[in-house]
Amino acid sequence: xxxxxxxxxxxxxxxxxxxxxxxxxxxGCNVNCIYCHNSETINLCNECRECIEVCDQNALTYLYNKxxxxxxxxxxxxxxxxxxxxxxxxxxxxxxxxxxxxxxxxYKPFIRGITISGGEPTLYKDxxxxxxKKVKELGITCYVDTNGFYNGENLIDLIKETDNFLFDxxxxxxxxxxxxTQLKGCLENLVHLLNLNKVEEVRPVIIGDYDDSKxxxxxxxxTLKNYPDVTYKLIKVHTLGLKKRANEAN
Amino acid sequence: xxxDKKDIIDIVKNKALTYQQKLFNLANISERLLESREILRYxxxxxxxxxxxxxxxxxxxxxIYRPRYIVADxxxxxxxxxxxxxxxxxxxxxxxxxxxxxxxNHVPSITSFPVYIGNIDTLIDPxxxxxxxxxxxxxxFLNHIDKTIVDSFCHANIGPNKTKAGELIIKTILExxxxxxxxxxxxxSKVTDKDFALTAVKACLKASKPSFSNExxxxxxxxxHAIVSCYNALPMSGGAYTLLRLRLGTIAKASKTFKxxxxxxxxxxxxxxxxxxxxxIKFLVEESSFFETSFLVKESxxxxxxxxxxxGIVGLADAVNHFLASEGKAERxxxxxxxxxxxHHIMQTIASNVNSHKGVYxxxxxxxxxxxxxVGANLSxxxxxxxxxxxxxxxxxxxxxxxIKQAAQFHKYFVSGTGDLFAFDQTYLGNLDAVLDIINGxxxxxYRYITTYLQNSDLVRVTGYLVxxxxxxxxxxxxxxxxxxxxxxxxxxxNSKVFQRRIRK
Numbered sequence: 001x002x003x004x005x006x007x008x009x010x011x012x013x014x015x016x017x018x019x020x021x022x023x024x025x026x027x028g029c030n031v032n033c034i035y036c037h038n039s040e041t042i043n044l045c046n047e048c049r050e051c052i053e054v055c056d057q058n059a060l061t062y063l064y065n066k067x068x069x070x071x072x073x074x075x076x077x078x079x080x081x082x083x084x085x086x087x088x089x090x091x092x093x094x095x096x097x098x099x100x101x102x103x104x105x106x107y108k109p110f111i112r113g114i115t116i117s118g119g120e121p122t123l124y125k126d127x128x129x130x131x132x133k134k135v136k137e138l139g140i141t142c143y144v145d146t147n148g149f150y151n152g153e154n155l156i157d158l159i160k161e162t163d164n165f166l167f168d169x170x171x172x173x174x175x176x177x178x179x180x181t182q183l184k185g186c187l188e189n190l191v192h193l194l195n196l197n198k199v200e201e202v203r204p205v206i207i208g209d210y211d212d213s214k215x216x217x218x219x220x221x222x223t224l225k226n227y228p229d230v231t232y233k234l235i236k237v238h239t240l241g242l243k244k245r246a247n248e249a250n
Numbered sequence: 251x252x253x254d255k256k257d258i259i260d261i262v263k264n265k266a267l268t269y270q271q272k273l274f275n276l277a278n279i280s281e282r283l284l285e286s287r288e289i290l291r292y293x294x295x296x297x298x299x300x301x302x303x304x305x306x307x308x309x310x311x312x313x314i315y316r317p318r319y320i321v322a323d324x325x326x327x328x329x330x331x332x333x334x335x336x337x338x339x340x341x342x343x344x345x346x347x348x349x350x351x352x353x354x355n356h357v358p359s360i361t362s363f364p365v366y367i368g369n370i371d372t373l374i375d376p377x378x379x380x381x382x383x384x385x386x387x388x389x390x391f392l393n394h395i396d397k398t399i400v401d402s403f404c405h406a407n408i409g410p411n412k413t414k415a416g417e418l419i420i421k422t423i424l425e426x427x428x429x430x431x432x433x434x435x436x437x438x439s440k441v442t443d444k445d446f447a448l449t450a451v452k453a454c455l456k457a458s459k460p461s462f463s464n465e466x467x468x469x470x471x472x473x474x475h476a477i478v479s480c481y482n483a484l485p486m487s488g489g490a491y492t493l494l495r496l497r498l499g500t501i502a503k504a505s506k507t508f509k510x511x512x513x514x515x516x517x518x519x520x521x522x523x524x525x526x527x528x529x530x531i532k533f534l535v536e537e538s539s540f541f542e543t544s545f546l547v548k549e550s551x552x553x554x555x556x557x558x559x560x561x562g563i564v565g566l567a568d569a570v571n572h573f574l575a576s577e578g579k580a581e582r583x584x585x586x587x588x589x590x591x592x593x594h595h596i597m598q599t600i601a602s603n604v605n606s607h608k609g610v611y612x613x614x615x616x617x618x619x620x621x622x623x624x625v626g627a628n629l630s631x632x633x634x635x636x637x638x639x640x641x642x643x644x645x646x647x648x649x650x651x652x653x654i655k656q657a658a659q660f661h662k663y664f665v666s667g668t669g670d671l672f673a674f675d676q677t678y679l680g681n682l683d684a685v686l687d688i689i690n691g692x693x694x695x696x697y698r699y700i701t702t703y704l705q706n707s708d709l710v711r712v713t714g715y716l717v718x719x720x721x722x723x724x725x726x727x728x729x730x731x732x733x734x735x736x737x738x739x740x741x742x743x744x745n746s747k748v749f750q751r752r753i754r755k
Contacts, residue, residue, distance in 0.1 A: 011649060011650075011651050012650055012651065012684070012688070012754075013684075014677050014678055014680065014681035014684040015677065015680075015681070018681065018683050019681070019683040019684055019686075019687045020681075020683070020684035020685075020687035020688055020691075021684075106651065107651050109655075109691035109692075109694050109695055110650075110651055110654065110687060110688050110690075110691030110692070111687060111691070112683070112687050
C-alpha cells in the first residue's frame with residue numbers, strides 16, 4: 001500500500017497516550033459502532049458530491065473526477081460531514097510514508113511519539129510498518145489506537161514495531177448489535193498484547209441498552225488484574241458531538 | 251521622563267493608591283524632577299530620543315541611588331548571619347525564615363522591594379526536621395512575603411535538584427495561590443527529578459508558578475546566576491545597575507526606508523541608549539554612595555564586580571510588520587519567513603552595536619551590557635505600538651509548535667532574559683507529561699524560559715509577573731489594591747490584551 005488516507009492530524013494531543021503525542025486519524029473502519037463520535041472516518045469518500053452543495057465557503061470543488069478540498073477556505077463548520085449520508089468526509093488527504101514522516105518530523109522536538117487512531121489503523125498495517133520504522137529513527141514512539149477487530153496472525157510485524165496500543169473493548173457478547181459487525185476476537189487480541197507488555201490503556205464504552213456493559217467491565221477488569229500499569233478507563237457514552245446519522249442510529 | 255510638581259499633588263490626591271504606593275511614587279517623582287542634563291550629563295540628542303519615545307528609561311529616574319536589580323547571595327546569611335542587622339547565623343528553620351524576612355526588608359531595587367529572595371529550597375532544605383510542622387512554617391513564610399513584599403516582581407528560585415523543601419514549597423504554592431513571590435524552577439531535564447518536574451508542571455497550571463528556566467543554557471552563558479523580577483537572568487551576588495529599552499516599533503515608524511532604519515537610525519539610537527546606560531552606571535558607582543555604604547556590599551551579599559546592565563528591546567514584531575507592510579506584503583511577524591529574516595537583521599544590528607560598545611563597571615560580563623527582551627510597560631502612547639519583547643502580538647498567535655519554533659530562534663540574542671507564556675486549557679491537567687514534553691522540546695531548541703497557566707485561573711501571568719484578575723478588576727473600578735503590579739497589569743492589558751491570549755487545547 002503506497003498511500004494512507006488521513007482524516008485529520010492533531011499536532012499536540014493530550015488524550016492519545018501519556019505525554020504529548022501527534023495523533024493521526026486514518027480514514028476507514030472495519031466496524032460501525034452506533035455511538036461513534038468520529039463516524040465521518042468510517043467510510044472512504046464515494047465522490048457523491050453532495051458535500052459541495054452544502055459548503056458555503058467554496059472550499060470543495062470537483063475536478064478531474066475528484067473532490068478537492070481547500071483548507072485555507074474552510075471555516076470548519078462541518079456541514080459537509082454532518083450532512084453526509086455515507087459516514088465519510090471529503091476533507092481527507094493522501095500521504096506517502098515519506099510525506100507523513102516529514103509532517104511528524106516538524107513536531108518532533110515537542111512530542112513523545114505518534115498515535116495512529118481513526119478509523120481503524122490496522123487496516124493500513126503495511127503502510128504503518130514502514131512509517132513506524134522511519135519515525136523511530138527520530139527517537140520517538142509509535143502507538144496504535146485500535147478497536148481490536150483484527151486477525152492477529154496478519155499483524156505480527158506491525159505489533160512487533162508498535163511500542164504500545166490503546167485498546168477499545170466495545171463489548172464481550174454484543175458486538176454484532178453494537179458494532180454492526182460479524183468480526184470477533186477482541187478479547188483474545190487484548191490478552192495477546194498484554195502478554196507482550198504492549199498495552200498502555202484499555203477503554204470500554206458504557207452504553208446501557210446495547211452493551212452487556214457490566215459483563216464487559218468485569219471481564220476486562222479480570223483480564224487486567226495482573227497488569228497494574230495498564231490504565232483502565234471507563235468511557236461513558238454521551239450524545240454531545242455525535243453526528244446526525246449516528247444520532248439517528250440511536 | 252521628566253516629572254513636574256503637579257505630579258506630586260496628583261499622587262497625594264489619588265484615590266486608588268495605598269499610602270505605601272504613594273510614598274514610592276513620590277520618591278520616584280522627586281528623582282525625575284532633577285535636570286538630567288546636569289545630574290547625568292545627558293546630551294540634548296539623548297533627551298530628544300527619550301522625549302520622542304524611541305528610547306525608554308522605564309521611569310528609573312535621574313538621581314540613581316540603588317541598582318535596579320539586586321541579586322543578593324542569601325547563602326551568606328545562612329553561613330554568617332548579618333552584622334548590620336545584628337542577626338546571628340540561623341540555627342533552625344524558625345531563625346532562618348525569620349532572618350530572611352527581616353533581610354528582605356533591607357534589600358532595595360528599582361521598585362524598593364527585593365526582586366530576588368534566594369534559591370529558597372536550597373536555603374531551607376538543610377533546616378527541615380519535621381515535614382508537617384515545617385510545611386506550616388514555610389506556608390506562613392511565603393504568605394508573609396505575599397502580604398508585605400507587595401510587588402510581584404519579587405522572585406524566588408528553586409531547583410534544579412529535587413529537595414524536600416522544594417516539594418513543600420510547591421505544595422504551598424498550590425494551597426496559597428498567591429501572586430507573590432514569583433517563582434522559577436531552574437530546570438535541567440538531566441538533573442531535575444522527573445516527578446519533581448511534573449509536580450512543578452501541575453503547580454504551574456493550577457497556580458501559574460513555578461515557571462521553568464533553562465538552567466543548562468543560562469549556566470553556560472552566565473555562570474552563577476539567578477532568575478529575578480520577571481524572567482531576568484543576572485549574575486549571582488550582583489545584579490543589574492539599570493535597564494533601558496529601545497521601542498523598535500517607534501523607531502521603525504520614523505524611518506523612511508528599511509535601509510535608512512538599519513544603516514542609520516537604529517545604530518544611532520542604540521548608541522545613544524548605550525551612552526545613557528554608561529552615564530547612569532557612572533553616577534551610581536562614582537557619585538551615589540550605594541556601593542560605599544550598603545551593608546549588603548560590606549558583608550559580601552553582593553559585590554560591585556558582579557553587576558551588569560541591560561539593553562532592552564520591545565516592539566520587534568511591530569518593526570517587522572511595519573517593513574513588511576511598506577513592501578506591500580500581507581504577511582505578519584510570526585508566520586512569515588521574510589519577517590523572520592528582517593527580525594534577525596534588526597537583532598544582529600542591535601547585538602553588533604551592543605557588543606562592540608565597551609561598558610563601564612561591567613567586568614563580570616566581559617565589559618559588555620547584556621541584551622534583554624523587555625516585556626513591556628505602559629508609560630507612553632507609543633507602548634500601544636510596541637509589542638513586548640520579540641513576542642508575536644496577542645490575537646495573531648499561530649499553532650503552538652509553530653509559535654515556539656518561531657520564538658526560539660530569537661532567544662540566543664537575549665542573554666539577560668527572554669521567555670514566553672502560554673495559556674492552556676483544562677485537558678492538560680490530565681496529562682502533565684504532555685506539558686513537560688512541550689517544555690523539554692522548547693529547551694531543546696534553546697528556549698531560555700517558558701511558563702504557562704490555565705486560562706480560567708484567577709492568577710494570570712501578565713508579561714513576566716503574576717496578578718489576580720480579580721485585583722485588576724478592582725483597579726478598573728478605581729479601587730485601592732495591595733500590589734502595585736495589579737495597577738501595572740491594567741495598563742499592560744489595555745495595550746496588549748494579555749488576558750486574551752490564545753488558549754492551547
